[in-house]
Amino acid sequence: MVGIVIVSHSATLAEGVTELAREMGGGTPIEAAGGLDEPGRPLGTDAAFVLGAVKRAYSDDGVLVLMDLGSAILSAEMAIEMLEPAQQARVILSEAPLVEGAVAAAVTAGAGADLEAVAQEARRGIEAKTDHLRGSSAIPGEDGGDEVGGKQQYGPDATVALQLVIQNPSGLHARPAARFVKAASSAGAEVTVTNLTKGRGPANARSLVSIATLGVACGDEVRIEARGEGAKETIAALEGLAERHFDEHASPGPAGPSSRSL
Secondary structure (H helix, E strand, O other): OOEEEEEEOOHHHHHHHHHHHHHHHOOOOEEEEEOOOOOOOOOOOOHHHHHHHHHHHOOOOOEEEEEOOOHHHHHHHHHHHOOOHHHHOOEEEEOOOHHHHHHHHHHHHHOOOOHHHHHHHHHHHHHHHHHHHHOOOOOOOOOOOEEEOOEEEOOOOOEEEEEEEOOOOOOOOHHHHHHHHHHHOOOOOEEEEEEOOOOEEEEEOOOHHHHHOOOOOOOOEEEEEEEOOOHHHHHHHHHHHHHOHHHOOOOOOOOOOOEEEO
16 A cells, blocks of 8 residues: 655644544554654754664655655755665655645555556645635546536446435535445545535545535535446445445435445
8 A cells, every 4th residue: 555654844744734634544554754853852853763763654656755844855865865765765745735635645555556646646735625715617537538518428328326414414525435435445446426415526435535526515415436347345345434424424314225235
């Protein structure tokens, strides 16, 4: 599994981001390298301290390093130079936003994605916040298929679909969305999700960032489509997760079933 290292001038900041990312990413190996490696952990950065964190997070799957600013970047660069050449090739220093990037990367790595995919998702980490605050209304379709009229068109024999009403009080916020991504990534199918209530999507259901841009709130109806190998298993896993309200408490919903397979 891809590892993640959080580099910051502040030990408190690095450890806080690491705590949040671990909560979202399950078993993803995440290490904090914040402050100076001295008594009291004063503000600053230390290349040797960063190197130790990279080594702890390292595997053949690689490591993604996220940094806050200034000397954190320089210290990370120096740390990577101290690795063996073969290891250097498996480490990416990312320009992604520290908090949003770390959470997106942790979820993606936890779903089994490779280093490049984890790095790409981290870079996209700011998109949901940008979309929410700037009021963008267009969410492009993703993850394959020909887009016609805002919906992906697949052959009827290739697609398994599910529609359900989200009953979680806060909708698909970070934790349930992370569980959604893990389930959507479990069987290798291509999966999209559309917010039918708000008319947003389809979006890549294996991307935490893409799901966040849909703005799925309590009471919204969503449509999930899976195609390819593992499609039926993926839809079954997502339906089971939805029936458990993504392992959170649910709001009282309308009478009758909250989901239906199509």
